[in-house]
Amino acid sequence: MLGECLDNVRGQVPLIHCITNYVTVNDVANVLLACGGSPIMADDAAEVAEITSLAAGLTINIGTLNERTIASMRIAGETSNKLGHATVLDPVGAGATKLRTKTATELVKRVRFDVIRGNISEVKTLASGSGSTKGVDAAAADAVGEGDVEATAAFAKALAGQTGAIIAVTGAIDFVADAERCFVIRNGRAEMGKITGTGCQLSAMTCAFVAANPDAKLEAAAAAVACMGLAGEIGWERMLPGDGNSTYRNRIIDAIFNMDAETLEKGARYDVL
Amino acid sequence: MLGECLDNVRGQVPLIHCITNYVTVNDVANVLLACGGSPIMADDAAEVAEITSLAAGLTINIGTLNERTIASMRIAGETSNKLGHATVLDPVGAGATKLRTKTATELVKRVRFDVIRGNISEVKTLASGSGSTKGVDAAAADAVGEGDVEATAAFAKALAGQTGAIIAVTGAIDFVADAERCFVIRNGRAEMGKITGTGCQLSAMTCAFVAANPDAKLEAAAAAVACMGLAGEIGWERMLPGDGNSTYRNRIIDAIFNMDAETLEKGARYDVL
Amino acid sequence: MLGECLDNVRGQVPLIHCITNYVTVNDVANVLLACGGSPIMADDAAEVAEITSLAAGLTINIGTLNERTIASMRIAGETSNKLGHATVLDPVGAGATKLRTKTATELVKRVRFDVIRGNISEVKTLASGSGSTKGVDAAAADAVGEGDVEATAAFAKALAGQTGAIIAVTGAIDFVADAERCFVIRNGRAEMGKITGTGCQLSAMTCAFVAANPDAKLEAAAAAVACMGLAGEIGWERMLPGDGNSTYRNRIIDAIFNMDAETLEKGARYDVL
Numbered sequence: 001m002l003g004e005c006l007d008n009v010r011g012q013v014p015l016i017h018c019i020t021n022y023v024t025v026n027d028v029a030n031v032l033l034a035c036g037g038s039p040i041m042a043d044d045a046a047e048v049a050e051i052t053s054l055a056a057g058l059t060i061n062i063g064t065l066n067e068r069t070i071a072s073m074r075i076a077g078e079t080s081n082k083l084g085h086a087t088v089l090d091p092v093g094a095g096a097t098k099l100r101t102k103t104a105t106e107l108v109k110r111v112r113f114d115v116i117r118g119n120i121s122e123v124k125t126l127a128s129g130s131g132s133t134k135g136v137d138a139a140a141a142d143a144v145g146e147g148d149v150e151a152t153a154a155f156a157k158a159l160a161g162q163t164g165a166i167i168a169v170t171g172a173i174d175f176v177a178d179a180e181r182c183f184v185i186r187n188g189r190a191e192m193g194k195i196t197g198t199g200c201q202l203s204a205m206t207c208a209f210v211a212a213n214p215d216a217k218l219e220a221a222a223a224a225v226a227c228m229g230l231a232g233e234i235g236w237e238r239m240l241p242g243d244g245n246s247t248y249r250n251r252i253i254d255a256i257f258n259m260d261a262e263t264l265e266k267g268a269r270y271d272v273l
Numbered sequence: 274m275l276g277e278c279l280d281n282v283r284g285q286v287p288l289i290h291c292i293t294n295y296v297t298v299n300d301v302a303n304v305l306l307a308c309g310g311s312p313i314m315a316d317d318a319a320e321v322a323e324i325t326s327l328a329a330g331l332t333i334n335i336g337t338l339n340e341r342t343i344a345s346m347r348i349a350g351e352t353s354n355k356l357g358h359a360t361v362l363d364p365v366g367a368g369a370t371k372l373r374t375k376t377a378t379e380l381v382k383r384v385r386f387d388v389i390r391g392n393i394s395e396v397k398t399l400a401s402g403s404g405s406t407k408g409v410d411a412a413a414a415d416a417v418g419e420g421d422v423e424a425t426a427a428f429a430k431a432l433a434g435q436t437g438a439i440i441a442v443t444g445a446i447d448f449v450a451d452a453e454r455c456f457v458i459r460n461g462r463a464e465m466g467k468i469t470g471t472g473c474q475l476s477a478m479t480c481a482f483v484a485a486n487p488d489a490k491l492e493a494a495a496a497a498v499a500c501m502g503l504a505g506e507i508g509w510e511r512m513l514p515g516d517g518n519s520t521y522r523n524r525i526i527d528a529i530f531n532m533d534a535e536t537l538e539k540g541a542r543y544d545v546l
Numbered sequence: 547m548l549g550e551c552l553d554n555v556r557g558q559v560p561l562i563h564c565i566t567n568y569v570t571v572n573d574v575a576n577v578l579l580a581c582g583g584s585p586i587m588a589d590d591a592a593e594v595a596e597i598t599s600l601a602a603g604l605t606i607n608i609g610t611l612n613e614r615t616i617a618s619m620r621i622a623g624e625t626s627n628k629l630g631h632a633t634v635l636d637p638v639g640a641g642a643t644k645l646r647t648k649t650a651t652e653l654v655k656r657v658r659f660d661v662i663r664g665n666i667s668e669v670k671t672l673a674s675g676s677g678s679t680k681g682v683d684a685a686a687a688d689a690v691g692e693g694d695v696e697a698t699a700a701f702a703k704a705l706a707g708q709t710g711a712i713i714a715v716t717g718a719i720d721f722v723a724d725a726e727r728c729f730v731i732r733n734g735r736a737e738m739g740k741i742t743g744t745g746c747q748l749s750a751m752t753c754a755f756v757a758a759n760p761d762a763k764l765e766a767a768a769a770a771v772a773c774m775g776l777a778g779e780i781g782w783e784r785m786l787p788g789d790g791n792s793t794y795r796n797r798i799i800d801a802i803f804n805m806d807a808e809t810l811e812k813g814a815r816y817d818v819l
Contacts, residue, residue, distance in 0.1 A: 021587070034518050098596065137584065244800030246576055257517025314567070317645065530791045
């Protein structure tokens, strides 16, 4: 099932409009190409509605937001909703500053997202309206361990019910939930946290998966999350002595490029709660 | 002859001012260094005239244009013309939105470009004033196959005659034309389309080649196009099992870094129509 | 001693707020992760004070400055000073345009920097108020050879005395000086100049080192400079036939990722004048 979601991306080559931060944007574009999608980045208010209209999906990532691009996010989000396109939010750093918390919460009010993907601190901030994100990483106090799985799955489901969005909380253990079911995914490696932008990449890839699988959005989002984690595992196996985080970044994108349905199907490790 | 163009870049180390998109800007800078040029990126209206004056060439790439940078593009383009510097336009996504089409066509009216490089849909948009670019990729209906070579060469020559610019239409087959001659170049690999930014990189590299070869601009532009395609072939030969588009990106820039005149001369495959 | 500085970075994981150019920002983020720090990029005036407050250090890099971000640099710099956080300036291209020279000199007047790191032309521009930087590289006339070591060390010490900042002048030979002592460091390779952004990376890494070593700032800055140079040497040893500047970029960041205190301690080559 997850493998089929990947095949649909490769078959349909969804064009994904990204309004995203300038830190990780190149990797985001290459990951979209690697998974079978096609990227287009555009953030000017004068053209985002047209770009969104051309695309099959929209990812909004607030990683380096500013007044100019926040306006564009709103326009693009509303256009995407009007057209029924796949729409994903990555609330980078929500909880770290008032601007990020406000922007993310207002976007959630104004735009109907298919998926909201963030770390646990960012997602908790969206749920409660305030938070304690440490920069762009989750706060230590929020860390999700094996003992927190049921509570976190319940939290994700509840927020999904409340927002209408699939909630993807990623970290050492990943949770992908709608109001009724939660995929608890155990792929990935801790070393992925030593690369900038794996979260941003995942959000854009999730948008491509959801765009190509409109009738199975939850499975599609779970497939994207498992695909990224599994790529982290496969990429790590190819690391040589002396390799570090920069090479690992390449290896992960390479692994997504080479991922096939069977590998994803067999390699994905998850429960559904 | 193409090899000599490369040697001139390495000998002169032309400084190339790039007003370019934030998606592929890092690769653009590294490609300029790889081919023997030197990059400088600057996009603020308050300084672009000075930066252009310091540089040997200017590349304008509208990939993530906005109101602020469009103003800078105009100023820089006019300054570059005044000083007789090499000036290149990459009309990324012209045809996809009104803003891009308008910006590109106005730039072509206002600035005398030595080279305009784009995919077939972007260049057709410039020729006709409207287009059907699918995001930043050429529309399928525009695809140039072997049966379209003569017509495309004639189209490129005609547009070159009309604009005064060398027209470089790149894709599966590449066309580099002035009003009288068209290089039809058959280097490169389809997999290059799975990397973001090979077009942006090529535009900036073309600017370096033209800046270093002012008396042979057509040959210089053709040399840059052949160099990129050949690097795509050489880079591909070095790919190992498990490598994907992220590693391929590195391999192509590496191949340009290691390109010498003899390799380029022998590896370039082209006809002149 | 230098090795201990690295261990302190890895032990404390300082969060470094970067207001930096969009050309090299991804490498800057990955280098911060590689050395043991944590990056956060944010440049909007509405949130930079909060981001700076969360962070342990601030790096201001003017590589692609504009009116909007210059305002943010001022706010962040003043906030960082108020909180006593590590504060670093990379005056990219100072001397190349009036905007850069003015911005850099005004920042130095307004903000108390712990370290100012640039090439010799940029630093001379700050010292004299005008300069002859060739784009973002040092002017040939400014090149520092073995015959200029004593004079350059004296210049760096004098400027350190005048500004209160540690002055790091990097190039073929690196100088890291406070008013009384100057580390003259001879690590690194000329080929590092063929990669975009090693200077930007070093500035951010220096900020992480200084933030984690508040009682030994000069040694910390010297450790960062030696670490980057040594990584350039280690990375080069891993280069294979056909590799070029793009792979070299990865290898250097990888070498920083794998650097340990003992390797740095043994590999650093320096005198103190």
